[in-house]
Amino acid sequence: MKKSYITAILLVVFLLTGCWDQRLLKDVRLLLGVGIDYQKGNKVIMSSVVTRNLEKKPPELISTTGSTPRDARINLQRKLIYVPDASKNRIVMLSEALARKGSILEVLDVFYRDPRSALNAKIAIVKGKAKDFLETQSKDNPDLTAFLDRQIVTSEAATIVPDVDLQSIRTGILDPGEDIMMPYMGLNKSNVEILGGALFHGQKLTGTLTPGETTVALLLANQKNKQTTLTLPIEKGVQMTVNILQSKRKLTIQPTGQSLKVSIDLQMNAEAIEMPFGDFSDQKTVAKFNHTLSEEINKEADKVIKKLQAANCDVLGIGRQLIAHHSSYWNQIDWNKEYPKINITSSTTINLTRNGILE
Amino acid sequence: MGTRQADKISRLELFFFILQSVIGIGILSLPYTVFSESKTDAWIAVLLAGIAITINMMINWKLSSHFPSANLFDFLPTLLGKYLSKAVSVGYIVYFLAVAYLVLLLFGDIITRWVLPRTPVLAIYFLLVSTSIYLARESLSVITRFCVIVSIFLPVLLILMLVPLNSSHFIYIFPIGQTGLEAIFKGAKETSFSIIGYELLLVIYPFVKGNHTQIRKVILLSSAFLTLFYTFLVFNCVIFxxxxxxxxxxxxxxxxxxxxxxxxxxxxxxxxxxxxxxxVLTTFVNYLFAASIGIKQLFHQNDHRHFTLAAGFLCLLCAEFTGDRFLVQKISDFLAKASFLFVAGIPLLLLLIIYMKKLRWHGR
Structure with a gap:
């Protein structure tokens, strides 16, 4: 009798606890993507892609203003019948102007502090206004706004943009020995496009790379993903497209006295995937191809390294290597001032090992 | 206290009893605590702390092994006399209850922050306390068997911890030893304060089957497992x-x-x-059990059940009326220091008393 009494009480308690914290899908409107713009007077405009759970319609885009992102989200709530819920958020887009102000972690705090927010949401920098970007997308093809992150995910797999998410950029930003690169998107006329990589120094956007340059930068940073294609001039007026099969990078760092010598050795095995005038049966020709390709990629790499240094963006993690292996040198210098000045040389070789099913 | 054969536990059960007593509330915050002292060398600090813990365990074992059929509350009078032994017994009981209370507080705090922000924390406390009382009322063998069964979850925890390895940066641990010996020792100190639970051995030792050397082997194994387990957790966080x-x-x-x-x-x-x-539940249960066994023996009773109920609700009440999280932090810091006394200090002292008594006996 006594035992059954206790059991009954316990069961009642189990029934009760769910009530306080239950969140029914029918009572919330899920945020699928967020775009944040800077507005004069220290305000932010937040454009949110929210699901419509009652009608079977594509997600809608609602813009709200607030003094902080959290404030803007509270203002969003005033426009909705149901509570907006960020736990399924897939992407955060920051406008270029906001990122150039140099305090993106402050803006993103709401995503880090909330225990329910999705830390693996993608993040991208948008050329122009995030609001315009999302509005164009929403007008053209509202169904697609639910899958904005897919465009980034596929580009990541193709080594067109770096593979980062909300969590990993915070690690990179807070590490004194490395900087981050984020996907850079924008409107080309009215098309939503990947524009390359956005370079950061600490929390500040300091430069951008084109898609081709981003791929080279990722190769130099040893972040090759599933597929990597490069199109390089091989003769006058002729281009060859290669798919990188394997890439091996060696970063050598030599602090000698006050100066620092950094050399990057990148060796890649590639497959020709487009070469209309090629003859791959001849060993000499292939050797010539290899030579020209290597030369071209070297030029490209030098250009990218200059751009990285101009943006003071240590995406290669040279500083991290210094901390780990040359800490006495690291302690002497101010890396923020030193990095743009150091001498980085690269030697890149491409070796064609496959040529498809044609000779 | 008579030890009936039915109440005896096997050495395997002892192993998991120690693991489940130690592993609990601390694993979530340990990497943070150690890191704030020893930075990227935190994992070395944990390894060092492992040595300290092993030594502590050995002290507890050595002390218990002098009394094969008596636990802490039984043998205290023979070592300390009537009145001092009562005081120390009460000290241990209060300590066990305080640890249980702190576990409850931290449990409520973490669940509130991470999972159930709108649920009154009292409901969370009540769920843990009521289920724990239900288990801690039982005999030791029931409790240890529960510890064994739920230990199948430990590998799951470890496997989950493997998930982040793919996006970790091993370079973060270099240069090894950059923080210096002092910082590492400080971290090791913090760690050994927060890895407690094996002192319950003093209470359950006479119930374990097997001779002293066999038991020592089990204790050493468990300390090795714990050290590696905690080092792995901390290492994982440092490289992530x-x-x-x-x-x-x-x-x-x-x-x-x-x-x-x-x-x-x-x-x-x-x-x-x-x-x-x-x-966390097993940690709480084990401490609650140890405390109620202590109370039972202090008052020369035969049954610990009522005391379990009272002790559980005492923890619940205290937790409910504890103030803000800064107070919790202070309590936690204080208890960490106090634990050193009960885990290592007093057992070592008792051991010395035994040796002195033996010397005197030999002298005669």
């Missing part, structure tokens, strides 16, 4: 987060797991938490 980031995250393990999702399970951190709740 950059320094400045880890200093801002009090529960790095959950935070780390939160940034991953499987196709079926989106929130791995919640999966981890659900399993972690079980390990």
């Amino acid at each position: 987060f950059s320094s400045e980031e880890l200093e801002q995250i009090p529960e790095p393990i959950l935070y780390m797991l939160k940034s991953f999702s499987f196709r079926v399970i989106e929130r791995i951190d919640l999966l981890f938490l659900s399993i972690w709740i079980v390990t």
Whole structure:
């Protein structure tokens, strides 16, 4: 009798606890993507892609203003019948102007502090206004706004943009020995496009790379993903497209006295995937191809390294290597001032090992 | 206290009893605590702490092995006399209750912050306390068997911790030893304060089957397992987060797991938490049991059940009326220091008394 009494009480308690914290899908409107713009007077405009759970319609885009992102989200709530819920958020887009102000972690705090927010949401920098970007997308093809992150995910797999998410950029930003690169998107006329990589120094956007340059930068940073294609001039007026099969990078760092010598050795095995005038049966020709390709990629790499240094963006993690292996040198210098000045040389070789099913 | 054959536990059960007593509330915040002292050498500090813990365990074992059929509360009078032994017994009981109370407080805090923000914390306390009382009322063999069964979750915890390895940066641990010996020792000190639970050995020792050397082997095994387990957790966090980031995250393990999702399970951190709740429960149960056994023997009773109920609700009441989280922090810091006394200080002292008594006996 006594035992059954206790059991009954316990069961009642189990029934009760769910009530306080239950969140029914029918009572919330899920945020699928967020775009944040800077507005004069220290305000932010937040454009949110929210699901419509009652009608079977594509997600809608609602813009709200607030003094902080959290404030803007509270203002969003005033426009909705149901509570907006960020736990399924897939992407955060920051406008270029906001990122150039140099305090993106402050803006993103709401995503880090909330225990329910999705830390693996993608993040991208948008050329122009995030609001315009999302509005164009929403007008053209509202169904697609639910899958904005897919465009980034596929580009990541193709080594067109770096593979980062909300969590990993915070690690990179807070590490004194490395900087981050984020996907850079924008409107080309009215098309939503990947524009390359956005370079950061600490929390500040300091430069951008084109898609081709981003791929080279990722190769130099040893972040090759599933597929990597490069199109390089091989003769006058002729281009060859290669798919990188394997890439091996060696970063050598030599602090000698006050100066620092950094050399990057990148060796890649590639497959020709487009070469209309090629003859791959001849060993000499292939050797010539290899030579020209290597030369071209070297030029490209030098250009990218200059751009990285101009943006003071240590995406290669040279500083991290210094901390780990040359800490006495690291302690002497101010890396923020030193990095743009150091001498980085690269030697890149491409070796064609496959040529498809044609000779 | 008579030890009936039915109440005896096997050595395997002892192994898991120690694991489940030690592993609990601390695993979530340990990487953060150690890191704030020893930075990227935190994992070395944990390894060092492992040595300290092993030594402590050996002290407890050596002390208990002098009394094969008596536990702490039985043999205290023979060593300390009537009145002092009562005082020390009460000290231990209060200590066991205080640890249980702190476990409850921290449990409520973490569940509120991570999972159930709107649920009154009293309801969370009540769930843990009521289930724990239900188990701690039983005999030791029931409790240890429960510890054995729920230990199948430990490998799951470890497997979940493998998920982040793919996006970790091993370079973060270099240069090894950069923080210097002092910082490492400080971290090791913090760690050995927060890895407690094996002192319950003093209470259950006479119930374990087997001779002293066999038991020592089990204790050494468990300390090795614990050291490696904790080192693995801390190491994992150090290579995942950059320094400045880890200093801002009090529960790095959950935070780390939160940034991953499987196709079926989106929130791995919640999966981890659900399993972690079980390990917290066993810690709480074991302490509650030890405290009520202590009270039982203090008052020369035959049954510990009523005391379990009272002790459980005492913890619940105290937790409910504890103030803000800064007070909790102070209590936690104080208890960490006090634990040193009860885990290592007093057992060592008692051991010395035994040796002195033996010397005197030999002298005659």
